Amino acid sequence: xxxxxxxxxxxxxxxxxxxxxxxxxxxxxxxxxxxxxxxxxxxxxxxxxxxxxxxxxxxxxxxxxxxxxxxxxxxxxxxxxxxxxxxxxxxxxxxxxxxxxxxxxxxxxxxxxxxxxxxxxxxxxxxxxxxxxxxxxxxxxxxxxxxxxxxxxxxxxxxxxxxxxxxxxxxxxxxxxxxxxxxxxxxxxxxxxxxxxxxxxxxxxxxxxxxxxxxxxxxxxxxxxxxxxxxxxxxxxxxxxxxxxxxxxxxxxxxxxxxxxxxxxxxxxxxxxxxxxxxxxxxxxxxxxxxxxxxxxxx
Numbered sequence: 001x002x003x004x005x006x007x008x009x010x011x012x013x014x015x016x017x018x019x020x021x022x023x024x025x026x027x028x029x030x031x032x033x034x035x036x037x038x039x040x041x042x043x044x045x046x047x048x049x050x051x052x053x054x055x056x057x058x059x060x061x062x063x064x065x066x067x068x069x070x071x072x073x074x075x076x077x078x079x080x081x082x083x084x085x086x087x088x089x090x091x092x093x094x095x096x097x098x099x100x101x102x103x104x105x106x107x108x109x110x111x112x113x114x115x116x117x118x119x120x121x122x123x124x125x126x127x128x129x130x131x132x133x134x135x136x137x138x139x140x141x142x143x144x145x146x147x148x149x150x151x152x153x154x155x156x157x158x159x160x161x162x163x164x165x166x167x168x169x170x171x172x173x174x175x176x177x178x179x180x181x182x183x184x185x186x187x188x189x190x191x192x193x194x195x196x197x198x199x200x201x202x203x204x205x206x207x208x209x210x211x212x213x214x215x216x217x218x219x220x221x222x223x224x225x226x227x228x229x230x231x232x233x234x235x236x237x238x239x240x241x242x243x244x245x246x247x248x249x250x251x252x253x254x255x256x257x258x259x260x261x262x263x264x265x266x267x268x269x270x271x272x273x274x275x276x277x278x279x280x281x282x283x284x285x286x287x288x289x290x291x292x293x294x295x296x297x298x299x
Contacts, residue, residue: 003125004035007116008042010281019082019222022075028117032075035060054089054128058082082222085132086180099124181223185211188277189230196232197269210236214288226285245297248286250274255298
């Protein structure tokens with residue numbers, strides 16, 4: 001097993017869904033197979049507009065031939081392992097590339113940096129993940145009955161270095177994943193409720209909005225930004241209980257089982273649609289919206 005870097009573009013022509021699968025040609029088969037059972041880092045090239053650089057991690061579960069496309073394969077991602085970085089990491093750091101394995105003996109960037117799939121050393125993996133998961137400017141949750149208080153003195157240790165093996169095992173607690181998910185969702189929505197359009201901050205500087213999973217974690221929903229939406233307390237309560245839902249075009253749907261439909265309409269923003277993030281790839285994915293309509297929304 002080995003760590004790897006997988007290049008993925010938000011406008012990719014491949015059949016990629018970073019939290020679920022990664023499509024690749026046969027020329028990379030041996031490299032991807034070497035990553036099975038271990039962690040990879042997703043990287044978006046600098047040529048992509050508003051590139052995220054190194055933007056997420058995931059664990060490769062298995063590799064299978066792509067039955068739909070001859071000569072192509074799929075790296076299947078272990079459910080629940082995908083996690084966006086709280087802080088996207090640029091290719092170049094203060095002293096050069098953060099992925100030092102792309103340098104040749106002369107200290108220059110080699111052709112390895114162009115490989116869509118490439119191995120990455122434990123040191124480079126640790127360095128990139130450390131930057132990506134650093135909790136520099138945390139967005140703390142509300143202190144209410146719905147969100148358990150956090151121990152702010154707790155020191156998270158996302159990495160466990162097992163010296164008796166030739167690799168690093170990464171363990172990510174649910175607490176850490178929730179913190180990171182909250183940060184990336186609130187940042188994408190500018191701390192504004194997508195349903196009401198309100199951007200409220202309490203007296204302690206905390207955003208009065210939650211990062212809600214569209215498909216819940218308990219139902220195998222991934223911690224990916226396109227499975228998230230920023231909602232204020234009342235909107236979150238109604239969304240979780242299926243009293244409101246979203247069409248694929250983000251039109252806000254109101255359940256006929258709602259006992260005060262006029263009241264619900266009064267708190268919805270004037271557009272009648274959920275306010276989307278700026279980046280197209282950050283917007284709620286139709287795949288997750290469909291799941292919510294079929295399993296949660298009350299017609």
